[in-house]
Amino acid sequence: MSRVEWTIDGMTCSGCSSRLKRVLQQIEGVTSAEVTLETRQAAIHFDQQRVNTATLKERVESAGFAVLV
Numbered sequence: 537m538s539r540v541e542w543t544i545d546g547m548t549c550s551g552c553s554s555r556l557k558r559v560l561q562q563i564e565g566v567t568s569a570e571v572t573l574e575t576r577q578a579a580i581h582f583d584q585q586r587v588n589t590a591t592l593k594e595r596v597e598s599a600g601f602a603v604l605v
């Protein structure tokens with residue numbers, strides 16, 4: 537199991553953070569995702585056999601947010 541913690545740009549309200557959390561949780565291979573609006577952090581636990589960080593980033597970006605690392 538792997539874990540990444542990213543700073544996310546583009547979240548302006550709790551609607552954004554819950555939408556991003558939902559997007560992350562629906563990705564195949566993601567076991568849990570926590571998104572905190574105040575600190576702009578997204579913590580994602582995932583199975584690296586089923587999904588990689590490039591795909592995770594892509595999904596964050598296609599949801600309208602940016603990964604600042």
Ligand SMILES: [Cu+2]
Binds near residue numbers: 548549550551552553
């Ligand atoms: Cu919002």
